[in-house]
Amino acid sequence: MGMIGGGIGAFIGDAHRRASRICNDYELVGGIFDADQEKSREFAVSEGINLTRVYKNIDEMIKKELALPKNERMQVVSIVTPNALHFPFAGKLLKNGFNLVCEKPMTMTVSEALALEKLVKEKKLTFALTHTYTGYPMVRQMRDLIKKGVLGTIQRIDAQYYQGWINSIIYGTGSRITGVWRLDPKHAGVSSCMGDIGVHAFNLIEYTTGLEVKEVLSDLNSVKEGIKLDLDGTVLIRFSNKKLKGVIRASQVCGGLENDIIISVYGSKGSLRWGQENPNYLYHYSDTEPTKIYKPAHGYNMKNAEEAHTMPAGHPEGIYEALANIYKGAAKSIRKKKFDPCEFPTVHDGVRGMKFIHSVVNSNAKGNVWVKV
Amino acid sequence: MGMIGGGIGAFIGDAHRRASRICNDYELVGGIFDADQEKSREFAVSEGINLTRVYKNIDEMIKKELALPKNERMQVVSIVTPNALHFPFAGKLLKNGFNLVCEKPMTMTVSEALALEKLVKEKKLTFALTHTYTGYPMVRQMRDLIKKGVLGTIQRIDAQYYQGWINSIIYGTGSRITGVWRLDPKHAGVSSCMGDIGVHAFNLIEYTTGLEVKEVLSDLNSVKEGIKLDLDGTVLIRFSNKKLKGVIRASQVCGGLENDIIISVYGSKGSLRWGQENPNYLYHYSDTEPTKIYKPAHGYNMKNAEEAHTMPAGHPEGIYEALANIYKGAAKSIRKKKFDPCEFPTVHDGVRGMKFIHSVVNSNAKGNVWVKV
Amino acid sequence: MGMIGGGIGAFIGDAHRRASRICNDYELVGGIFDADQEKSREFAVSEGINLTRVYKNIDEMIKKELALPKNERMQVVSIVTPNALHFPFAGKLLKNGFNLVCEKPMTMTVSEALALEKLVKEKKLTFALTHTYTGYPMVRQMRDLIKKGVLGTIQRIDAQYYQGWINSIIYGTGSRITGVWRLDPKHAGVSSCMGDIGVHAFNLIEYTTGLEVKEVLSDLNSVKEGIKLDLDGTVLIRFSNKKLKGVIRASQVCGGLENDIIISVYGSKGSLRWGQENPNYLYHYSDTEPTKIYKPAHGYNMKNAEEAHTMPAGHPEGIYEALANIYKGAAKSIRKKKFDPCEFPTVHDGVRGMKFIHSVVNSNAKGNVWVKV
Amino acid sequence: MGMIGGGIGAFIGDAHRRASRICNDYELVGGIFDADQEKSREFAVSEGINLTRVYKNIDEMIKKELALPKNERMQVVSIVTPNALHFPFAGKLLKNGFNLVCEKPMTMTVSEALALEKLVKEKKLTFALTHTYTGYPMVRQMRDLIKKGVLGTIQRIDAQYYQGWINSIIYGTGSRITGVWRLDPKHAGVSSCMGDIGVHAFNLIEYTTGLEVKEVLSDLNSVKEGIKLDLDGTVLIRFSNKKLKGVIRASQVCGGLENDIIISVYGSKGSLRWGQENPNYLYHYSDTEPTKIYKPAHGYNMKNAEEAHTMPAGHPEGIYEALANIYKGAAKSIRKKKFDPCEFPTVHDGVRGMKFIHSVVNSNAKGNVWVKV
Numbered sequence A, B, C, D: 001m002g003m004i005g006g007g008i009g010a011f012i013g014d015a016h017r018r019a020s021r022i023c024n025d026y027e028l029v030g031g032i033f034d035a036d037q038e039k040s041r042e043f044a045v046s047e048g049i050n051l052t053r054v055y056k057n058i059d060e061m062i063k064k065e066l067a068l069p070k071n072e073r074m075q076v077v078s079i080v081t082p083n084a085l086h087f088p089f090a091g092k093l094l095k096n097g098f099n100l101v102c103e104k105p106m107t108m109t110v111s112e113a114l115a116l117e118k119l120v121k122e123k124k125l126t127f128a129l130t131h132t133y134t135g136y137p138m139v140r141q142m143r144d145l146i147k148k149g150v151l152g153t154i155q156r157i158d159a160q161y162y163q164g165w166i167n168s169i170i171y172g173t174g175s176r177i178t179g180v181w182r183l184d185p186k187h188a189g190v191s192s193c194m195g196d197i198g199v200h201a202f203n204l205i206e207y208t209t210g211l212e213v214k215e216v217l218s219d220l221n222s223v224k225e226g227i228k229l230d231l232d233g234t235v236l237i238r239f240s241n242k243k244l245k246g247v248i249r250a251s252q253v254c255g256g257l258e259n260d261i262i263i264s265v266y267g268s269k270g271s272l273r274w275g276q277e278n279p280n281y282l283y284h285y286s287d288t289e290p291t292k293i294y295k296p297a298h299g300y301n302m303k304n305a306e307e308a309h310t311m312p313a314g315h316p317e318g319i320y321e322a323l324a325n326i327y328k329g330a331a332k333s334i335r336k337k338k339f340d341p342c343e344f345p346t347v348h349d350g351v352r353g354m355k356f357i358h359s360v361v362n363s364n365a366k367g368n369v370w371v372k373v
Helices: A011-023 A037-047 A058-067 A083-095 A110-123 A137-148 A166-170 A177-183 A193-209 A303-307 A319-334 A347-365 B011-023 B037-047 B058-067 B083-095 B110-123 B137-148 B166-170 B177-183 B193-209 B303-307 B319-334 B347-365 C011-023 C037-047 C058-067 C083-095 C110-123 C137-148 C166-170 C177-183 C193-209 C303-307 C319-334 C347-365 D011-023 D037-047 D058-067 D083-095 D110-123 D137-148 D166-170 D177-183 D193-209 D303-307 D319-334 D347-365
Strands: A002-004 A030-032 A076-079 A099-102 A127-129 A154-162 A215-221 A232-238 A245-251 A260-267 A270-275 A282-286 A291-294 B002-004 B030-032 B076-079 B099-102 B127-129 B154-162 B215-221 B232-238 B245-251 B260-267 B270-275 B282-286 B291-294 C002-004 C030-032 C076-079 C099-102 C127-129 C154-162 C215-221 C232-238 C245-251 C260-267 C270-275 C282-286 C291-294 D002-004 D030-032 D076-079 D099-102 D127-129 D154-162 D215-221 D232-238 D245-251 D260-267 D270-275 D282-286 D291-294
Touching: A002 A011, A002 A058, A011 A319, A011 D011, A030 A058, A058 A083, A076 A083, A083 A099, A083 A110, A099 A319, A110 A347, A127 A319, A127 A347, A137 A193, A137 A260, A137 A270, A137 A282, A137 A291, A137 A303, A154 A193, A154 B245, A166 A177, A193 A215, A193 A232, A193 A245, A193 A260, A193 A347, A215 A347, A215 B215, A232 A347, A232 B232, A232 B245, A245 B154, A245 B232, A245 B245, A319 D319, B002 B011, B002 B058, B011 B319, B011 C011, B030 B058, B058 B083, B076 B083, B083 B099, B083 B110, B099 B319, B110 B347, B127 B319, B127 B347, B137 B193, B137 B260, B137 B270, B137 B282, B137 B291, B137 B303, B154 B193, B166 B177, B193 B215, B193 B232, B193 B245, B193 B260, B193 B347, B215 B347, B232 B347, B319 C319, C002 C011, C002 C058, C011 C319, C030 C058, C058 C083, C076 C083, C083 C099, C083 C110, C099 C319, C110 C347, C127 C319, C127 C347, C137 C193, C137 C260, C137 C270, C137 C282, C137 C291, C137 C303, C154 C193, C154 D245, C166 C177, C193 C215, C193 C232, C193 C245, C193 C260, C193 C347, C215 C347, C215 D215, C232 C347, C232 D232, C232 D245, C245 D154, C245 D232, C245 D245, D002 D011, D002 D058, D011 D319, D030 D058, D058 D083, D076 D083, D076 D319, D083 D099, D083 D110, D099 D319, D110 D347, D127 D319, D127 D347, D137 D193, D137 D260, D137 D270, D137 D282, D137 D291, D137 D303, D154 D193, D166 D177, D193 D215, D193 D232, D193 D245, D193 D260, D193 D347, D215 D347, D232 D347
Parallel strands: A002 A030, A002 A076, A076 A099, A099 A127, A154 A245, B002 B030, B002 B076, B076 B099, B099 B127, B154 B245, C002 C030, C002 C076, C076 C099, C099 C127, C154 C245, D002 D030, D002 D076, D076 D099, D099 D127, D154 D245
Antiparallel strands: A154 A260, A215 A232, A232 A245, A260 A270, A270 A282, A282 A291, A291 C291, B154 B260, B215 B232, B232 B245, B260 B270, B270 B282, B282 B291, B291 D291, C154 C260, C215 C232, C232 C245, C260 C270, C270 C282, C282 C291, D154 D260, D215 D232, D232 D245, D260 D270, D270 D282, D282 D291
């Protein structure tokens, strides 16, 4: 595996490396870890990576890697840069036959996203988008329970992603400066809150229900004078079934909130609710039976959930293991092994996400009107 | 105390009577417990109420009560009928000088609501609207903490009220037939979900923050063919402060959900969240300190919260005690004793609620546009 | 109903009166509310009780009440004094044919307890001991699920009752002075912690499982120099079935703990756990199914649980309603109506409790050895 | 790193390998993965380990490793065999200068444990005992808060470890056969429940409080005819401070329980409680302030807790990361870097654990009497 971005001080790069080591199918052999080459090399030294494979730029990287024997070259590259750089790197790598793991949101524009999707199809490559929360066993259990029909008719969908960390940045009291690029349209794209976290909520809805959001009506909030992007917002959503409605709520200004993602799907016979902060609990509400809590490592779970957890029951696994599950799915795909479509989000999920972000921003810009996704 | 409605089999009438007994300031002496006079008398017998004070109609009741010596007559009447009957009874009683406790939503129309408000002011009477959740000690603590400024700038408000019980009615599987009048516009008014429960969420927002919702944009859902009213919906909300936005979500079709009311107020320095199903826990999230859980019967609470709980810490009080607190506040007012405005919701809250319900229904009818409240 | 004790400032007397009003089968007509007759009368005035029925002492009370026509006299007397006074009052009242509701622990000694039991049998009276926690619907559901056999073989029982309020008294920082009599053997008996709260844990075990604790081995702790009674302790327990063991833990010195009662019964096929601070949740753990949460007001509950909750699902009831359920059970018994033995704890539970307290104190005094209950 | 045990199908070996990869200071280069050499080699192939370093026995392993250049040989060996084999392997490896990571319980007897402690001191080696729960950030926070004195005088300590998985083995309904050796004294030693899990509870007490358990009185339960070891038990505990008492409860027969470890330390000013199933929540109860919940990745935590968590707040880490933290501490020690004593449990904790297990078994065998640890 190679990596673009994720050098010293970048938590998301570290997360990807840990996840890749957990699933034990990857070895980090080189990459471009920082725009500043000195820092990139410094990082490589700290990780014990051979400096011959620390590259100046993407063209050099592609050229030199392709020059290696096939079984020695990087079989997959992980892209963990700020959003604006995903597309240029991903495009070149796909064109040259590299499988990819890529952070979300996938690109800056919908057309970029479609271009990547086209390339993946043409080249028959694996492209895993790290919507990490889909790697949690109980999210997979939720998906499979819904598929099985335990909810009856789905009547309402409600997904939330609330954080508070941007307060410390906009009010100048915090120290998490790595987040600042998220407020700059040049690096973050058209949206901060919806682009960074609202899209996770959106993805969890489509992932767990298998339904597509067809239309959105949004009301976004930049919260403070001088902020150019949304830091908060609510999105009304509609589906093909006109009798089903829902809502996506996301915010980065909920003081003291950490990473409060909750997805709830409500049906005529029951409802399912999962929250990320206690990710090993899936709640199933029913009109006729006691509330049930599904937990990992039990015979009562379906196959995909069980395969996504390794310890015996009662030993909590966390976010790294969720990400490792996505890496594991991607590895299966790269090796042409059998896997279930739920095992990793694909370039298509990336396209959906970009369409969501842009239609949400458009709806708000046009005065809170319905916009097709 | 007299009572209109709430005879045999009516759970809400029973709740009001229990609450009035808990707070020990009331004695039920008569009323009109059922439209069917036989049932009304049967109920009176079961409660040990003198049959001479079981009346045929409101005119008789007013006439005969006024004929009694002042210290013997009903000092307050509790109205617990279906929605459509609130106004006719309340109007006549106010005109004749009776203090009232009234179930919500207060009336069928905004003009009725305004008419009652006018009467209450003219007659200088006490009118308590039973938005019961405002009687919980931790809701009062939430209100007073916000007043004190612990949240910094309020940046987002999110209130939810999710139930599932109407599924059993619309799919014909359940037995809670008393609910059926809620689906009939003649008895329930212009809305089912927003009128019955969305308005509670709205009230909790105005109660805890002291802010007024200025505009709404709603998307309502009748869920099933043949249903005439909303059973589900989402309402975008705005305030005077243009940088503050929020959302109200309510549904009666969330299978298996019971009475899942949550009010969250998010600020620049912290956030508060309270949920009705564990009403003795108030969560305070902060960027700089551990999450705090406020519970009743502690010196750290403010005065209004402490006065709303009677047992030592760790002895959970519930919904009846919340309702009793509202009765207690009304009793103080009737006796001209000192009380805090938070101690019971007034006719003005009823006017606000009616304006909310009607503007939400209008927004939806006009195609999901902003409507002033 | 008459009452002994429970005058101004006594929270437990107020709790009993509220509970009696909630269940609506009682009317407080007189009693001896305070040893100081002036205070007793003052209290009666505040409650609107006729001063002719505020008595100087128990002999006067019995004499004058018996002189009243049968349908006017007190049919039941509620005893809410400090422990040492339970027996003298209860004995005289039973001898004269009064039904009783009595606070726990029932007496100071086992022989007193046996004497009361004998009297109750001879006189065929109703004696309800207010082990309040048995009035919670989910405790009754737990009892009936165990009876039904859902746990398989019971293999371990563990009950806990942890409080922290006595810290403020022994370190002189708090204001809850009403608790001080609990530290004085003359008023509290041979034990503080086990007598006041350990006995609740013991009672919950025998109530929910229907099993009798046969032997105890205790280690008690007076915690601080100068304290004469136990404030903390652990009790190993054994049953007829030699392959079943368990433990009772109780403490009044767990800083910051409120009223943390948890009863867990563990079996070969599953386990049940109930905690008082969220009393409307009963957890059922199973080896083969998701964890289940039982809540009140659902068709899946058994009859006794359902009858002990009055509101629709999701409306939490609390400690007053639990106590009211015991009053309701006692009222049924007094009226010779049909009731389930679970509906109120009897004088026999009082005898069991006294045996438990004394055997625990003996075990500790003898150096932590096994003592028969 | 080398490894003894942990071949195909052994979950604990897999856990150790994942943990070592997460912390990124280790590379697995060889070992003896299974008593059956074929299986051992098969496992090595699956892991990509060079077969030249898959050894027949410990003597061969030591000889060949010592023959390698110092910077190529195993610097540390991880022992993850059944209990009985820990000592023979550990003894030889220590004598030959290998640092060790070892599963608990450390040995079969106290004298073996003391022998290992002596060797570690003589050879100045690193010996990390994997009491995994000490690797959780909130356990470290608990330790440091207690050290800081937030609880006042410690007045009660209560640790619990409840599981239910052995039910399926003793009743023959389950499939987790790898557990069967735990019921055989030859492989598991003198105890099943106390040796496997009770000792974790004991370790958490000494780890978080810094206090030593001085005396124990136990009541153990083999639960079913034919079972030779304890599957359940309660242990009364005492400390140097005669006014402090506590209890350890452990069971493997609590049907449906998973891995329910809770440690509570109760003091005069407040109490702390941590449970493993939601390991990122540490509860701090106080008499004068709202209950506080500490969570990882916050400036309010102390240094050791913060260093044990890598993700931003709200991203739950789990059991693998806890184990990785112990591996990380051991790596620091091996590299002679500065570390806090809390960063990994040592051979001394192993000695303490063996003393605990044996004194508990003795106390029970002698008829539930006090035994010095």
